[in-house]
Amino acid sequence: MKVYNGNFLKDVVAKLLEDGYRVYAPVREKNYHVFKIVESVDEVSFDYVNTKKSPKDVTFPQNEVLIKYGDWVEEIPARVDKTAIVGIRPCDIQGLKLMDSVFLEDITDPYYEAKRKNLLVVGYACNEAGDYCFCTSVGLSPFRSDYADILVTDLGEKQVVEILSEKGKIIASELNLSDASEEDISRKRELERKVLSSFVRSVNTENLKERMAQAFNSDYWKEVAMNCVSCGACTYLCPTCFCFDIFDDGELKGVRVRTWDSCQFPLHTLESSSHNPRREKWQRLRNRFYDKFYYMLVRKGEFYCVGCGRCIAACPVGIDIADVISNIPSEVKQ
């Protein structure tokens, strides 16, 4: 464990820009923060709990051209610039890991791989839990991440810097780090205790798989979905939602593009024959909860929800994933 006297995050952004990296860092826009490509350190602001949109568009942009067609097909070469993301929270880093496990395993997605392979991840541990955060309920920690290259904890006048990979070592060696003292370490531990006690939300995941299995056909889901408007805001802001659509833009000559799509939109599963397996709104909403807490758990062994709480804050009608999952009935009257 090392420490840095000063603001490591800001200085590492400056250093990376100097070294020719494309740097994604949080930028303040009126009332909230979002990750953007920055040209200078002055644009950056680390004064936030979490960003409005998740940083998944770094590796999975909202629009992406796959191929160009005209006389025949031209492959769009996937970009391989060295890129870094600085100031990403541990929950979003887990989101990155969960997306990797879909896009990089089995058949590798070359467009995703090109962006992910050269991505340097500088994480930023949390100093307090947000009003909607519940990462601890899904097995994550707000101050630990095995998947970052560097993890930074802010102690005020200095920052603790944990170097977790070879890639991280290289960039960290360009900045002046010293070994952490006993006092530094105990201050960090104290901060961790404080963060853990600041959580106000939790999800009851006890017996979750069994509860969900036998509540599938319950009317509970119709009740939960009563206010839902199928807007898809939850899926667009979510760090682990990655459904996409592919379509051709241009009749004779054009591009084949992929864009974000949402399982909440009725068109997502509409077949050409007009049959729609999830025609009703409550079926689509139920699918979202099951996908995150059951189906992906079965397929990949992990919850596909990182507890960032963005969907709760954004839902225009007040549907709360933490409450919905906790209140799944354990005894279902058929």
Next chain:
Amino acid sequence: MSSVLDEPMKNPYLPYKAEIVEIRDEVKGIRPIKTFKIRLIGRERFDYKSGQGCLVSVFGRGESWFTIANSPTRPDLEFSVLKTGKVTTKLHEMEVGDVVGIRGPLGRGFPLEEWKGMNIITIGGGIGQTPLRSIYQYVIDNEKDYGDLTIIYGARTSRDLCYRDELFQLKEQGFNVELSIDNPEPDWPYFVGFVPDNLKRIKPDPENTIAITCGPPIMIKITLRVLKDLGFKEEQIYTTLERRMKCGIGKCGKCKLESIYVCRDGPVFRYDELSRLLEEA
């Protein structure tokens, strides 16, 4: 210009260049079905298993998933296309010599090696006969490796039967082909009624037999019941599922059914894999 002819499927979104070499009308009318024979340009046809499919690209319109309609023992790739939407309408307007894109082979096929030495029954309805054709052509070409073959197939009217001439020919050659239509027609010498009723009449023996069924959902539902009544176990019954598909490689989530990606873990499924699902397949 492009590297698509050199590195197959390295970029799984990049299609192979192919051209239409033959078009055959199967069913005419307001819901026409045509069979397209497509040949890859500049490369050997890839090897595949019966039941796998391809995403056929009509540039400017999009891609559609079609199960490969011919067995890998036969040349080229055949797809039977029902005109139903954007891509298929354009495809029906195309002519021999037109260029399309092929991404394949995709999905999981039928485990024909596991079925060696067993009897095979295919039960199809309407356009569901397509994947079944790929099976029975393979079984016919490898006659010695398999037991008895029974082809049960029906459609609404005699004009809606796909591969009609081919099936009549197989019947003449002595293969066990049982055809049916829903309502009586003059000059129809075979069974009149629904496919599951025909199956009930034929009463196949479940001993050492595999049954594969494809067709409209209601037909499959009743067929399954009939098969179970005849003594077939879930492990002996196979089917194919259909879903809206886009990427074909298990990423975009459109075809997702519970923890299964239909494009990747299917579209071929053994029935016991489906019966334990929560969501209705």
Next chain:
Amino acid sequence: MNSEILEKIKEECRKLPDDVSYIVGFVRKQGEPREILRVLRPGEIDRLSYSPLSSSNPSRIVMDLAKSGKVAVIAKGCDVRTLKQLEKEEKIKRERVYIIGVSCPGVIDYRKFRNAVKFRLSEIESVELVGDDVIVKANGNEQRIPFNELIFENCLYCEQPTPKDCDVLIGEPREGRTDFSDIEEFEKLDREERWKYWMDVFSKCIRCHACREVCPICYCEECLVDPSNLAVSPMTPAEEKAAYPRVLGKTVSASDNMVYHLMRVLHHAGRCAGCGECERACPMELPLLKLERKLKKVVYEVFNYSPDEEIPFLSKLDILPEV
């Protein structure tokens, strides 16, 4: 003060006519002071809640529910204006709705509230409007914030704070006003500045369509601009599905987003009640009401039409004298 209003609401709900099957009102969300809409039965009156955060517009729910039974609804000025609009467009039958009108001083902007309040949201026990202050109570402590620091900006220009047509009215009637000073201020900027402002706004839009989905008058099953659903059946011919008109691609870019928003807003000419659901729903906090209000100003100045008239805007155009 809202406890008084809530008591009156509950009192009225106990006196409902016998043929009312549903009540659409607010309940307090678990874990934070948000008020969310709920459909209740006449026996569940105790679950009702009301506070200055009861901002949602119940019209969309009422429109769907009124098809199956008579609905009682707790509605503010802008909500009743929307109901009236839907009635003009023959989407709701007035006899199917029993309106418990609440005269509204304005609602609190939840975003401003979260920034101003010093407690954690989960600790807050009550949010009350007393005089000109909002009093927030939590764990025995209290915080007073002037209401004008928290009020939803749209409410400052409210044309109808008191419901015009309701079966019972709670609260003292208030005067609305037609005031487009915010739009006039914005119009003083030159074209370059305005274009830059809007392109900046549209570049933030993620096309989640939350604005359209929560809007009560965006009720088209097949939206022309960007269809979220297609009315197809097994009988729809393939040629029709193949030639389906597509105004916008699904690509998300500032210019496409601009087309989406402008086309959507244009369909609201003379119909928007100014309830603010769109701006509250937007996850990227875009200033969507500015567009609606600008259009309202144009309709007002050019056609002298306000959404409170008895006939729909398009019908008024038919009877206007030739210009």
